[in-house]
Each structure stands twice: as structure tokens, then as C-alpha cells.
Amino acid sequence: ELSHQEMVKRVRAIKQKFGKKLFIPGHHYQKDEVIQFADATGDSLKLAQVSAENTLAEYVVFCGVHFMAETADILTNDNQKVILPDMRAGCSMADMATIKQTEKSWKVIQATFGDSVLPLTYVNSTAAIKAFVGERGGATVTSSNAKEMVTWAFKQKERILFLPDQHLGRNTAYDLGVPLNQMAVWNPNTTSFEYEGDLEQVKVILWKGHCSVHENFTVANVEKIRAEKPDMNILVHPECSREVVDQSDYAGSTTYIIDRIEQAPKGSKWAVGTEMNLVNRLIKAHPDKEIVSLNPFMCPCLTMNRIDLPHLLYTLEQLDNGNVINQIIVDQQTADFAKLALQRMLEHS
Ligand code: 13P
Numbered sequence: 001e002l003s004h005q006e007m008v009k010r011v012r013a014i015k016q017k018f019g020k021k022l023f024i025p026g027h028h029y030q031k032d033e034v035i036q037f038a039d040a041t042g043d044s045l046k047l048a049q050v051s052a053e054n055t056l057a058e059y060v061v062f063c064g065v066h067f068m069a070e071t072a073d074i075l076t077n078d079n080q081k082v083i084l085p086d087m088r089a090g091c092s093m094a095d096m097a098t099i100k101q102t103e104k105s106w107k108v109i110q111a112t113f114g115d116s117v118l119p120l121t122y123v124n125s126t127a128a129i130k131a132f133v134g135e136r137g138g139a140t141v142t143s144s145n146a147k148e149m150v151t152w153a154f155k156q157k158e159r160i161l162f163l164p165d166q167h168l169g170r171n172t173a174y175d176l177g178v179p180l181n182q183m184a185v186w187n188p189n190t191t192s193f194e195y196e197g198d199l200e201q202v203k204v205i206l207w208k209g210h211c212s213v214h215e216n217f218t219v220a221n222v223e224k225i226r227a228e229k230p231d232m233n234i235l236v237h238p239e240c241s242r243e244v245v246d247q248s249d250y251a252g253s254t255t256y257i258i259d260r261i262e263q264a265p266k267g268s269k270w271a272v273g274t275e276m277n278l279v280n281r282l283i284k285a286h287p288d289k290e291i292v293s294l295n296p297f298m299c300p301c302l303t304m305n306r307i308d309l310p311h312l313l314y315t316l317e318q319l320d321n322g323n324v325i326n327q328i329i330v331d332q333q334t335a336d337f338a339k340l341a342l343q344r345m346l347e348h349s
């Protein structure tokens with residue numbers, strides 16, 4: 001059993017030895033013990049961009065979740081290898097849209113709306129879903145460019161299908177002026193719409209998926225803060241429900257949240273509705289501001305947290321011994337179509 005100190009020392013030594021041949025991107029939701037070694041930190045958009053730009057690294061050890069590592073594999077060159085320190089680091093939201101369900105759903109959606117629907121997918125989805133969307137002229141979106149991408153989509157088609165996060169889809173469309181009664185939830189399990197009214201008027205079809213972390217921020221949490229600390233600003237991620245976003249003061253992507261807090265005046269008070277590691281990091285980085293989690297029990301992303309120092313060290317030590325373990329490989333055909341969807345997004349970001 002190695003001490004924390006010893007593990008830190010070993011990771012440092014391997015990083016030094018590999019130099020530019022090794023690149024470690026780290027998502028903002030990663031643990032401090034991991035993020036301290038990141039060569040680039042960011043939200044999912046930024047990490048996709050830096051992975052696409054980095055052509056020097058032979059190994060990209062991705063500290064984030066599976067769909068992000070897939071995206072990195074799609075956007076890097078064929079001779080670059082993308083590694084996920086723990087293969088169990090998935091995403092429950094991405095799992096809510098399988099390619100089988102999507103193909104089946106698409107048939108019904110097309111039968112209902114004809115050719116008037118453009119599919120868009122949140123990057124929090126498998127490479128197969130990105131490919132499905134890319135093949136049909138659609139694009140990926142992240143929480144930091146969702147408005148731009150939905151606007152772009154409505155220039156192509158009359159309607160959009162938004163996978164797999166109903167909340168980001170609903171919040172984004174609502175901000176762009178689409179009324180709630182023109183949004184229908186599509187339930188892939190029952191293959192039916194959850195909608196009362198004339199489907200003809202529907203503009204946005206929301207896949208019934210959600211983030212199990214951001215779902216934990218509730219209207220009750222907001223009401224409690226408002227009652228107990230009325231001078232607190234409430235700042236949440238758009239993966240939170242419409243009701244929560246509606247009652248908050250600000251909503252935006254991970255990067256937006258960080259910027260908001262950084263630019264906030266000394267002494268200001270913030271209740272933040274996003275993943276626990278990021279909230280804790282903000283608390284530590286801004287002792288001059290009062291920052292709390294909007295949900296007092298904090299909300300960790302269990303799969304993000306699977307990437308820890310022991311897993312990072314183990315993967316790096318294997319690399320150092322010439323063993324590439326946990327490589328993420330997206331097959332060529334899937335990668336080609338998924339890349340179309342990603343490129344349409346990157347062009348607009
Ligand atoms: P962003 O990094 O785009 O803010 O998304 C948050 C998230 O849930 C990542 O899994």
C-alpha cells in the first residue's frame with residue numbers, strides 16, 4: 001500500500017519522463033488528487049477542443065468519463081492513444097440513450113413528423129449516438145454552446161430531437177423563446193410521446209434522460225435558501241430541471257459557473273447547484289466569498305469519482321512499462337460519422 005505522498009511522487013516522475021508525449025486533460029468535476037496533474041482543465045467543450053488541437057501527445061490519459069474519452073479518440077490522430085484510467089467511469093445520462101433505442105425511436109418520430117426533424121445530441125452521449133446524429137445532418141452540443149447550436153438547428157429544420165438530456169434541451173429551447181407547450185417528451189422505454197395536445201405544434205422533442213447528479217438540486221433546496229439566506233445568489237447548471245433553473249438567479253455551463261464566481265465581488269454569497277468536486281474547489285479558491293452547495297448534502301458524480309489517484313498512477317505505471325491499458329477505441333465508421341456531428345459543433349463554438 002503506497003502512501004498518498006509516494007503516489008504523487010511517482011505520477012510526477014512519470015509525467016516528467018514522458019514530457020509532451022503524455023497529455024492529461026481533466027474535467028472540472030474530477031477530484032483534486034487527480035486534477036493537480038492535469039495539463040489542461042475544462043468543461044466538456046474545452047476538453048474536446050484541446051484534444052483536437054493536441055497533435056504532439058502519443059498518449060492522452062483522459063481524466064473524465066467514458067464519452068469524453070471517446071470524443072478525444074475521435075478528434076485525435078490515428079497514432080494517438082486515448083486512455084481512461086478506470087473503465088467503470090461511465091455516465092448514467094449517456095446510458096439513457098442506447099443506439100438501439102435511438103434507431104427504434106427515430107422510426108416512430110419520422111413516421112409522426114416526416115422529414116421535419118433534425119437530431120441534436122448533448123456530447124454526454126455514446127459515440128454511436130453522435131454518429132447516428134452526424135449521419136443525419138445533425139450536430140453535438142455542450143452546455144456552453146447549446147443556444148448557438150439549437151439556433152443553428154432551427155435554420156435547417158422545423159423541429160429538433162434533443163438527446164439525451166431533457167433538461168438541457170428544455171432550458172435551452174425555453175431561453176430561445178420556444179414555449180413549453182411546443183416541447184414534447186419522448187419516452188424511449190414506452191416508445192411514446194408524453195404530451196397532451198396536438199403533436200403538429202411540437203417544435204422540440206426531448207429525449208427522456210437526465211443527469212442523476214444535477215437532478216438532486218430541487219425547488220425545495222431553492223426555497224430553503226431563499227427563506228434562510230435571502231441575500232444568496234443561486235447559480236445552477238442547465239442540467240437541473242426547468243423549475244430549478246427558473247427559480248435560480250443564474251444558470252450556465254461548468255465554465256460559466258466558474259467565471260461567475262471568479263468575477264463576483266468580495267463578500268458576495270453563492271449557492272451553487274453543480275457537482276461536488278467543483279463546488280468544493282470553488283469554496284477553497286474563494287475564501288473571500290461565501291459559497292455553499294445548493295443541496296446541503298453535496299452531490300458527487302460517482303462515475304467521475306472513479307478516476308482517482310491510484311487508478312491514474314496504475315495506468316501511468318503500466319504505460320511506463322510499455323503496456324497500454326484501458327485504451328478507448330471508437331471504430332472507424334462510427335468515428336467518421338460522429339466526427340461530422342462534432343465538427344459542426346466546433347465550427348460554431
Ligand atoms: P459541461 O462540462 O459541459 O458543463 O457538462 C457537465 C457535465 O455533466 C459533464 O459530465
Ligand code: SF4
Nearest residue numbers: 091092093211213301
Ligand atoms: Fe454524467 Fe451527470 Fe456525471 Fe456528468 S455529472 S458524467 S452528466 S452523471
